[in-house]
Amino acid sequence: MGRTPCCESKGVKKGPWTPEEDKLLVDYVQANAPGNWRMLPKLAGLNRCGKSCRLRWTNYLRPDIKRGPFTPEEHKSILQLHAIVGNKWSMIAAQLPGRTDNEIKNYWNTNLKKQLRQQAALNPAGDHPGLALAGSSSSSLAARHTAQWETARLEAEARLSMLSTSAATTSVTASSSSSTAEHGAADAPSSDVFLRLWNSEVGDTFRRKSVREEAAPPQKEGGAPAAPVLRPPRDDYSSAASNVTTAMMADYHAFLDLAAEELGLFHGGFSLYPPADGLFSEFH
DNA sequence: AAACTTTCCAACCGCCAACCC
């Protein structure tokens, strides 16, 4: 199917937003929910592409956006979540209220990715963590544990894919999936930790709640809050962040804690969490 | 102080999937 441009390119302004443009956009969105972003620029009196307006609002002007440096807790969450879900920035952002996917992506690309590169340069052979532990910096520990999680995640994904294929032929029921995972765990190699975690009760709880959050039908008209609220998008993890329940966060943290425990077992006591002092002194 | 390099991040781009008619 043919793809239409997001806006008429002729005469549409690009580049940095001026305070006047910001004010026009904020005023409009606060007075009316944006609704149709394509029509918004015209209605708001902006000479901008609708897409640009949406981006400006979601990444910068939204009132619930939290600015400033990332906290150690946020840093830790990003590392863990990236190891689990990869470059799903919106998904990661959904777990960090007030942070946008763009911000997290930038943070990853500027700080964390750089660390991984440096670590790779210092340690090209990818030796065992325990061997390099002595004398290594806490930041390299962080880089290494991220790399380990990433590797484990990819392997688990591959296994999950294979399992799902075989499951199709053996008609594994949902209720037996956890026992299947447990059985597999008994003789599984260490890299199956993600598979085990994902199929564990904690992982299942987290997974189901995540799906429920995503699948929740957008609140359309009726009962619109007084505060300016964007029409909930179809698949907006970032917006869903504000709706994440305490219970879900507890499950989520339980999931990560379990993951931390599991990983510790497999790497000779290698800590998932490097000492915060040394680690964050390099970032901020 | 000037020139150059690096870092940071706002903004853009193109793809894709959900939605709507």
Add this chain to the structure above:
DNA sequence: GGGGTTGGCGGTTGGAAAGTT
């Protein structure tokens, strides 16, 4: 069910700011 439209997402870029020589 199919095609067009819209919004969301991840990758990338460009320029300002900060740092270094």
